[in-house]
Amino acid sequence: MKLFFRVLSxxxxxxxxxxxxxxxxxxxxxxxxxxxGILIPLLDNLFNPKNEIKAVTVFPDIGFSKDAxxxxxxxxxxxxxxxxxxxxxxxLCVVIGISVLLSNVFRYFSQFILTNVRTKLVYRLKKATxxxxxxxxxxxxxxxxxxxxxxxxxxxxxxxxxxIVGSIQIIFREPFIIISYFVLLFTISVPLxxxxxxxxxxxxxxxxxxxxxxxxxxxxLMSLQGDLLSLVEESISSIRIIKAFNNFRFFxxxxxxxxxxxxxxxxxxxxxxxxxxxxxxxxxxxxxxGLIIYGGSLVLSDSGELSGAQFLTYLIVFSMILNPAKNITxxxxxxxxxxxxxxxxxxxxxxxxxxxxxxxxxxxxxFSQAIEYKNLSFAYHKGDNGYVLKNINLKIAxxxxxxxxxxxxxxxxTLADMLxxxxxxxxxxxxxxGINIKDIALENLRHNIGIVTQESxxxxxxxxxxxxxxxxxxxxxxITEAAKIAxxxxxxxxxxxxxxxxxxxxxxxxxxxQRQRLSIARAVLKNPDILILDEATSALDTESExxxxxxxxxxxxxxxxxxxxxRLSTIANADEIIVMHKxxxxxxxxxxxxxxxxxxxxxxxxxxxxx
Numbered sequence: 038m039k040l041f042f043r044v045l046s047x048x049x050x051x052x053x054x055x056x057x058x059x060x061x062x063x064x065x066x067x068x069x070x071x072x073x074g075i076l077i078p079l080l081d082n083l084f085n086p087k088n089e090i091k092a093v094t095v096f097p098d099i100g101f102s103k104d105a106x107x108x109x110x111x112x113x114x115x116x117x118x119x120x121x122x123x124x125x126x127x128x129l130c131v132v133i134g135i136s137v138l139l140s141n142v143f144r145y146f147s148q149f150i151l152t153n154v155r156t157k158l159v160y161r162l163k164k165a166t167x168x169x170x171x172x173x174x175x176x177x178x179x180x181x182x183x184x185x186x187x188x189x190x191x192x193x194x195x196x197x198x199x200x201i202v203g204s205i206q207i208i209f210r211e212p213f214i215i216i217s218y219f220v221l222l223f224t225i226s227v228p229l230x231x232x233x234x235x236x237x238x239x240x241x242x243x244x245x246x247x248x249x250x251x252x253x254x255x256x257x258l259m260s261l262q263g264d265l266l267s268l269v270e271e272s273i274s275s276i277r278i279i280k281a282f283n284n285f286r287f288f289x290x291x292x293x294x295x296x297x298x299x300x301x302x303x304x305x306x307x308x309x310x311x312x313x314x315x316x317x318x319x320x321x322x323x324x325x326x327g328l329i330i331y332g333g334s335l336v337l338s339d340s341g342e343l344s345g346a347q348f349l350t351y352l353i354v355f356s357m358i359l360n361p362a363k364n365i366t367x368x369x370x371x372x373x374x375x376x377x378x379x380x381x382x383x384x385x386x387x388x389x390x391x392x393x394x395x396x397x398x399x400x401x402x403x404f405s406q407a408i409e410y411k412n413l414s415f416a417y418h419k420g421d422n423g424y425v426l427k428n429i430n431l432k433i434a435x436x437x438x439x440x441x442x443x444x445x446x447x448x449x450x451t452l453a454d455m456l457x458x459x460x461x462x463x464x465x466x467x468x469x470x471g472i473n474i475k476d477i478a479l480e481n482l483r484h485n486i487g488i489v490t491q492e493s494x495x496x497x498x499x500x501x502x503x504x505x506x507x508x509x510x511x512x513x514x515x516i517t518e519a520a521k522i523a524x525x526x527x528x529x530x531x532x533x534x535x536x537x538x539x540x541x542x543x544x545x546x547x548x549x550x551q552r553q554r555l556s557i558a559r560a561v562l563k564n565p566d567i568l569i570l571d572e573a574t575s576a577l578d579t580e581s582e583x584x585x586x587x588x589x590x591x592x593x594x595x596x597x598x599x600x601x602x603x604r605l606s607t608i609a610n611a612d613e614i615i616v617m618h619k620x621x622x623x624x625x626x627x628x629x630x631x632x633x634x635x636x637x638x639x640x641x642x643x644x645x646x647x648x
Contacts, residue, residue, distance in 0.1 A: 040379040041372060044201050047165070048158040054150050061147035062210050068140035070217045072133055148206065155202045163194055166382055173385075174392050175459040176417065184267025185260070189385060192262055193378035200375035204368035211361035211368075218358045225351045226343050229332050233324060233355060254306050258377075261299045268292055310370050328355060392458050398478040404485045404566040404597065405470055408433040408456065412465035415451065425451050427620045429465070435566075438598040440608035442641065443617035449601045452617070453569045456599070457486045487565035489589070491572035493552035495544030500529055501536040503544070504558045515562060523558035523588040525551070550585055557588045568598040605645055614638065 048054075170186065222230040272288050332351060335343040343351075410431040416424045426448045433439050441449040454460055455467055458474055467474050474482055495503050504519060505511050516536065520526040528551055532538040544552040560568065570589060586607060602608045609628045616624035616631065616638050624636050631638035 040376050040383065041201060043383065044158070044162070044197060044379055045205070047161040048154045054154050058147055058150045058154075058209070061143045061150070062213055065140050065143035065147060066210075066213045066217045068136045068143065069214070070221050071136045072140070147210070151206050151209075155198075155205065158202055159194065159198045162197065162382070163190070166190060166194065166385060169386050169388070172390055173388060174390060175454070176391075177388060179417075182263060182267045184265065184269070185263030185381075186385075187266050188263040189381050193381050196375050196378040197382070200371035201379070204372055207361075207364045207368040211365050214361045215358055215365075218354050221354055222351060222358075225347050225354075226332070226335070229328065229335070229343070229351060232331055233328055254302060254309075254377075258299065258302050258306060261295065261302060265292070265295050265299060268295060306374065310374060325352065325356060325359075328352065392461060392479070394478050395476050398481070399472050399476045401469070401472060401477045401481045401485075404435065406435055407470065408567070408597070409468040409471075410452070410455070410465070411468060413455070413462045413467060414464040415455065415460060415462050417460075424463075425620045426455075426462075429622060431615065431622065433597060433599070435597050436595065437612040438593060438600060438608075438610075440600045440602060440611035440614045441617060442602060442605060442608065442614060442638065446619075447617040448620040449617055450571055453571060453599050453601060456567070456569065457483050457488070485565055486567045486569065487560040487563050488569045488571070489553075489556050489560050489592075493544060493549075493556045495540060495547075495552055495555060497539065497542045499534075499537050499539055500532065500555065503540065503555055504536075504562055506559050506563075508562060511562065516558075519558045519562040522561045522591045523554045524584045524591075525554040525558050525588070528554075553585050554588055557585065557592055561592055566597060568593060568596050569601075570598060571601045572603060605642055616641075 166189065170190075219230065219234075222233070268288075268291065272292075329352070332343060332348050336345055336348050410429045413426060413429040414424050415426040429452065431439075441452060443449055451460070455462060456474070458479060461475065469477070469482070501516055504516055513536075517526060520529055520536075529536055529538075538546075540546050540555075544555065547555070570593075600608050600611060608614060611627070613625060613627060614631055615622055616636075618637065624631055624634060624638050626634070632642065
């Protein structure tokens, strides 16, 4: 139950709701039980009409004993009905009605408080999970499946809301009801109650056996759902390729196979979970049958130990216990199933964040001197000797443009990703203005860096919001100027609503060149001192490349730039070209110097017919 209480911790502080909730719940239970306490004199009044009504003229002392309650009822009945049996019956019915009303009023207000707690708990759980996801290292998302993450944020949180949070009321309220009913049962008949108490451990043991495997199977079910979502997301993202290769049937069969696994496991879980309720109900009926046999024998024995009215009231109260007892068994079953979702959520919440702010960050507002990679080495898998960067030494002065070239997998993008601390080096250090970047606050470091990647990252929002991207206090003039520098203003003005046009999921309503120019406009508006351009033109046609290249030239003016390129024609004017191979720098110099070396760079140029 450790996970259960950890989920409840999201509703802290408990002091803000538990005391009032317990008081209201207790009052609701007390008045609910009082209804059944009045049944005995009511039934006596109906079944023994010849009995005289006791004349109680003095208000009795208040107490919680059986005799105190009887004296209070006798006083109320005589006060309002006198010796008239019909008025006595009417008085008892009115008392029951008032008691029922008060019980439900207090129950409603206790539920009102709990609803606020439930919604606040789910809100905080979603908030914590989303914030943790966005704060996790880039390496986490390299290994995680998108579908599983979506399942955690949707299905797992939904399961917790329905099963665990929905069971809070039952866990808190139903034990009060059961205890109160048993107190009443003990006041009616001790032997009969001791006989009936054997029933509850039997039910608890049987339900525990039924639900023991639910938690493990529920975890498997959520994992399968994540796989299904991943497959759906991949299919939607790749729909053009699937259609072009006429491969619909392959993906349909793959999905059907996973879907069938999900169906079978889901059926098994639902069958086991639903078995808890009928089993507890059958056991309850058997217990009532046993009570009728045993209690009936006490009534029929004429010993006076148990009257007919008392026995009938006892059966009614005991039958009322069955429902909260059944609710508890169902709640326990649901909680067991939801604990698998808790584990998946807390796996994310407990994932350590390695890229963190320093305890005492060094002040850093604006880049002014140089970037220096100093004996830097890095491996994606810690403890692995397969370093993707090996002993890198590179210094980039402010205002210079450095180009990184080399075959795929040589470490170019990884080298650039070290700068905004998407990853931290394993050996050596990376300095900006002589300060180790690990000693700079992440917000200050990344504020000085702009990135334009090969794949334009745009959002299903307006053109303007994609350019602004959360920057505060940006005027329309600044947005327009950034778009002009990025060669984007002309096509934007031709869109149906101009800057207020929604561009669709991932910018799908725009061409590749238009999407890339919006990304550049975003970087222009941020106005960073350091630019990272990762294959920014490699996926474009010649005409679009020319427009984007012009925009990049405008963007790079008077800035320090790190350019990753396969098209060597785009980096001929770089101040220094770094040639990489298997994580090492093997050549460096400007375009003319590298050609003169007649090495790897010269071979790359010849293969591209560079002129």
